[in-house]
Amino acid sequence: MSMKLVILGLLMECDSHPYELMQKMKERAMLHYIKMEEGSLYYAIDKLAQEAYVEVVAKVQLGGKRDRTIYRITERGTELFHELLDAQFAESKHIHHPLYAALAFAKHGRASRIHELLQHQIMEQQRIVTHLKDLYESHIHDVPRAVLHMMKGRLEHAVVELRWLERLSADAAADRLKMKGEPIDDAGAM
Structure with missing residues (x-):
C-alpha cells in the first residue's frame, strides 16, 4: 500500500499532526499492510507539503517542547488521493511468501x-x-x-x-x- 495513499486518506478524515497519523495507523493495524518508520512518515509529509498536496493548518506549542505542526490535505492532494486510490484498486498483486x-x-x-x-x-x-x-x-x-x-x-x-x-x-x-x-x-x- 502506498504511504502517500495512507497519509492522504487519513488527512481526508481530519487535519492531523504526523504523530497522530502514526497512532491511527497503529490503532487500525495498518502497519501490517505498509512498512513505515516514524521518521519516514515525517519525511513523506514534508515531501507532500513541498509538492502542495498537504499544507500546514496550525503550529501548536506544547509546554516547552517543539511545536506540533498540524497538516490538512489540499485540493491538489485530494486529486492525488483519488488517483492513488483508483490505482490501488486496479492493481493486481501476487503473493510472494x-x-x-x-x-x-x-x-x-x-x-x-x-x-x-x-x-x-x-x-x-x-x-x-x-x-x-x-x-x-x-x-x-x-x-x-x-x-x-x-x-x-x-x-x-x-x-x-x-x-x-x-x-x-x-x-x-x-x-x-x-x-x-x-x-x-x-x-x-x-
Missing part, C-alpha cells in the same frame, strides 16, 4: 528442525490471528464498512496462513516433505 523459496529445497533440510521452526511460526501466527480478531471486533462500531472489509480480509488471510503452516508443520513432523505423488490433505481446510 518468504517460505516459498525455502520450500523448494525443504526436501534436503532436516525435517525435525523445520518442524521446530514452523512451530514458532505457528505460535506467532496464532498471536496475530487473535490480535486481528480482537482488533476487528473492537472497531465494528467505530470505522466505515470499507475499513471493516480491510480488517476482515487481513484476518481471513491470517487464518488461512495459520492453517497452511499447521499442515506444513504436520508434514515436517512426519518427515513427509520429500514425498512425491500424494496430494496435500485438505481436511479441516476452510
Whole structure:
C-alpha cells in the first residue's frame, strides 16, 4: 500500500499532526499492510507539503517542547488521493511468501528442525490471528464498512496462513516433505 495513499486518506478524515497519523495507523493495524518508520512518515509529509498536496493548518506549542505542526490535505492532494486510490484498486498483486523459496529445497533440510521452526511460526501466527480478531471486533462500531472489509480480509488471510503452516508443520513432523505423488490433505481446510 502506498504511504502517500495512507497519509492522504487519513488527512481526508481530519487535519492531523504526523504523530497522530502514526497512532491511527497503529490503532487500525495498518502497519501490517505498509512498512513505515516514524521518521519516514515525517519525511513523506514534508515531501507532500513541498509538492502542495498537504499544507500546514496550525503550529501548536506544547509546554516547552517543539511545536506540533498540524497538516490538512489540499485540493491538489485530494486529486492525488483519488488517483492513488483508483490505482490501488486496479492493481493486481501476487503473493510472494518468504517460505516459498525455502520450500523448494525443504526436501534436503532436516525435517525435525523445520518442524521446530514452523512451530514458532505457528505460535506467532496464532498471536496475530487473535490480535486481528480482537482488533476487528473492537472497531465494528467505530470505522466505515470499507475499513471493516480491510480488517476482515487481513484476518481471513491470517487464518488461512495459520492453517497452511499447521499442515506444513504436520508434514515436517512426519518427515513427509520429500514425498512425491500424494496430494496435500485438505481436511479441516476452510
